[in-house]
Amino acid sequence: MKLFDCHTHLFEYPRDEITEILDRAQDSGVAGAILAGTTIETSRKAIELANLDTRLFAGVGIHPMDIEKQPSDENIDEIRHMLDDPRVVAISEVGLDGMEGAPSQDLQECVLRMHIQLGHETGLPIIYHARFAYPWILDVLREEKAGALGGAAHYFQGDLDTAYKCIDMGFYISLARPLLRIKELQEVTRKIPLDAIVLETDCYPQPFKKKRENWTEPRHVLEVAEAVAELKGLELNQIIEQAGDNLIKMLGQRSTEVTRLLGE
Numbered sequence: 001m002k003l004f005d006c007h008t009h010l011f012e013y014p015r016d017e018i019t020e021i022l023d024r025a026q027d028s029g030v031a032g033a034i035l036a037g038t039t040i041e042t043s044r045k046a047i048e049l050a051n052l053d054t055r056l057f058a059g060v061g062i063h064p065m066d067i068e069k070q071p072s073d074e075n076i077d078e079i080r081h082m083l084d085d086p087r088v089v090a091i092s093e094v095g096l097d098g099m100e101g102a103p104s105q106d107l108q109e110c111v112l113r114m115h116i117q118l119g120h121e122t123g124l125p126i127i128y129h130a131r132f133a134y135p136w137i138l139d140v141l142r143e144e145k146a147g148a149l150g151g152a153a154h155y156f157q158g159d160l161d162t163a164y165k166c167i168d169m170g171f172y173i174s175l176a177r178p179l180l181r182i183k184e185l186q187e188v189t190r191k192i193p194l195d196a197i198v199l200e201t202d203c204y205p206q207p208f209k210k211k212r213e214n215w216t217e218p219r220h221v222l223e224v225a226e227a228v229a230e231l232k233g234l235e236l237n238q239i240i241e242q243a244g245d246n247l248i249k250m251l252g253q254r255s256t257e258v259t260r261l262l263g264e
């Protein structure tokens, strides 16, 4: 079994770097990645790239911080059409953001509900963003019965109670590099069951980091997996196996290609 990065924005990197990035990931035992779109345009880009490299898969969605206005019927049809692409494995990145300056709460909620409804039409899982958005988002997910679709709480940094609420609703806790430094998150990780964990990097280009080798890439999923192993007092292999099984379960009907890749 291999590792996998269930949430990235690799389409933001120069296209001629993507193959090297994926090769470096493979050298670290990370077989592939999901590219999470943040707008209709980048969702389209994610699908395009996922059709060019067998290690890539796409998520489609409008990020709460990128909502400009109520999506038109035409926009919704376009999203629906994109979800049909066999390389699309999740509705992502969607969610709620409570940060100052974010779009209005009503608009964000409406767009998230629209995405969840598309999830019910397609059966695709929801990999969601929630910044300063608990418990708000749990109410919306519950009202829209998103638990039936499952998915993941992406870049999770909440407390133990919140983690259990997500898990109980049917979502995986998706851990990224903040696990390496945030003590509270390490405590939460120690306590939640291993069969509730998936791994990611949320990587995008980081020009503010002077050294290129310090930019986060899918290869860093290995570090996150090692941290989980240490926190739980388990072998790295056990983390790799379980995280792989969790991912396959989370992706459900569209997991076939990912399963193949993880087993290669």
Ligand SMILES: [Zn+2]
Residues within 6 Å of the ligand: 007, 008, 009, 036, 093, 202
């Ligand atoms: Zn993201």
